[in-house]
Amino acid sequence: MMRRQSLIDQAIIARNLLQVVLPLHRLRASATRPILPETPTRFAIIAGDVTDPASSLGDLAMFSALMQSLRAQNPDSIFTIIGERRQTIVIPGIGETPVVPAWSGKTGTRAFDELIRQHHALFVMGADILDGKYGAALVQRIVAYCNHSVALGIPATMLGFSFNCNPRAPAVHALSRLHPKVTVNIRDQPSLDRFVRIVGIPAKLCADSAFLMPPATDSEPETEAWIAAMRREGRTPVGVNLNAHALAPAIAQVGMDKLIDHIAEQLRHAGVQNRLAFLLLPHDLKLQSGDVIMLKALESILQQKGFAHVRYTSIDHPDKIKRLTGQLDLAITGRMHLVIASLSSGTPTLSITYQDKFEGLYQHFDLSLEHTITPIQCLSDEFLRKINDAFMHRHDNRARILSCLPRVKALASRNLAISTCDPAD
Structure with a gap:
């Protein structure tokens, strides 16, 4: 069984090398990045579920929090979600947002290269996908996209994610090869400790970006x-x-x-x-x-x-x-x-x-x-x-939650920091 899993893991790594890493390397050498306005306004986001980005309310909460926060900093912000098929989804507080196919196979790889060159920054919906629990091939491609982005001089940020005790081997293999200019945010201290110990690269503590999503103003x-x-x-x-x-x-x-x-x-x-x-x-x-x-x-x-x-x-x-x-x-x-x-509402x-x-x-x-x-x-x-x-204990816990909430929201805001990034291989 272990031998079979090892062969599967090696196949995942080899396929990603052929379909994503090497094609991106060739594309970097064959084209120059368009010159964009200095003010960051165009943001690309890799969905947590690339097959159906709007299927999870948790993912929608993270989209909403990130996009509303970025738009608060710059009202002209424009967003593109990266997924498997072309569609439009509705993000709370933002409205209709395009999903662009830039994922599967070599075609997706080329589409990503073309797309990212038109954006100021790349964000990855980390959540609980980056330990490979929901697919190690997913993590391999995410890492390749982030590395390609920063090599072009476009900042890439992994939004706060958790990291379990038994990550998939191809996920660890990919993450350990992240470009040092990729910003890695971990949403809790135990996950951060596990990540640094297992993957062997530095990361930053934050809180989940969904803490920044405001509640609806209209009643139910x-x-x-x-x-x-x-x-x-x-x-x-x-x-x-x-x-x-x-x-x-x-x-x-x-x-x-x-x-x-x-x-x-x-x-x-x-x-x-x-x-x-x-x-x-x-x-x-x-x-x-x-x-x-x-x-x-x-x-x-x-x-x-x-x-x-x-x-x-x-x-x-x-x-x-x-x-x-x-x-x-x-x-x-x-x-x-x-x-x-x-x-984030104060409820235990x-x-x-x-x-x-x-x-x-x-x-x-x-x-x-x-x-x-x-x-x-x-x-x-x-x-x-x-x-x-x-x-x-609900009343005591509510008081404790409300006293900690400003600090937790400040930690969540760390997801928004966009590092400067010069082109480099």
């Missing part, structure tokens, strides 16, 4: 009216998100139906004991993500168990979700960017942990890891204990 009348009605009844509104990705180990052990039934029973007990009301919030609307299926099933089971103070709401804009999280007392979720939306969270992502996030806010839970713990009465404990 029906949902906000329900939250207000629950409070009038003396109930405390709590957000809940379930998804197949974070809960995969528990689903593998007992199946999705038994897991949802157990979670429903634990939530019912917590709801009765603490007079809670549950707002069920999907944060990824793709079918395979499981958010929608699991939450609709959860709503139905809770009602069958006689707990009526539950509402499923589907919202496809991350800034609107951030607005709602600010009206809750607690959020229970395994979605990283739903946790970020909650924390109980996080279902996976992929070594949450320890560092909690560290930013001096929050106890007692307010996290593993997927397997969700199968036991430990889930109820964790909910009750997080609920009991």
Whole structure:
């Protein structure tokens, strides 16, 4: 098995060398970069999901935060998203934004070279893709594009990302060969420590760029009216998100139906004991993500168990979700960017942990890891204990979050720094 994986890894590296690295090297030698205006206005962004950049609300939150922040610095800023196919997506606070195909094969490589020469800077949506968890070939191409960009004198920045304990070998191979002029931002201290130890190059500490996304100004009348009605009844509104990705180990052990039934029973007990009301919030609307299926099933089971103070709401804009999280007392979720939306609104969270992502996030806010839970713990009465404990400490945790938030937002702003970059190989 290890031998087979090693052969796969070597094939990924060799294919990237032939389809991306060598063609880019030849293209650098064959053309000169057009002279652009001195004021940076044109920004290219590599999507976290190049196949469908708008499919994840977390990715949309990062797009929105980056673009709105850059446009605040320069109202004339223009953005191009790099993906696999030509389309237009809507970014909260920005509007329609073009996605240009500059990814697959040698054709994508040539398209990227032509595109980047027309831009002042390149940004990469780091998030959780750069350890190779979602594809090592993806990381290989990202690194090649960043190296090509700075070699042309165009600054390249990897936006704050996390880095797990077991990165893919081709990802480490590529990252260790990053040009020193590429800016590497890591979104938490444990990830930074792992990255420096495993990859062997320097990087900078920041916080996730999504902390900079403002909440929506327009209300969600029906949902906000329900939250207000629950409070009038003396109930405390709590957000809940379930998804197949974070809960995969528990689903593998007992199946999705038994897991949802157990979670429903634990939530019912917590709801009765603490007079809670549950707002069920999907944060990824793709079918395979499981958010929608699991939450609709959860709503139905809770009602069958006689707990009526539950509402499923589907919202496809991350800034609107951030607005709602600010009206809750607690959020229970395994979605990283739903946790970020909650924390940046001052709302405490109980996080279902996976992929070594949450320890560092909690560290930013001096929050106890007692307010996290593993997927397997969700199968036991430990889930109820964790909910009750997080609920009991919600006021103290809110005060701690709000006191740390200015510092965390300042760390998130480090993603916006664009280094000067002279052409060099």
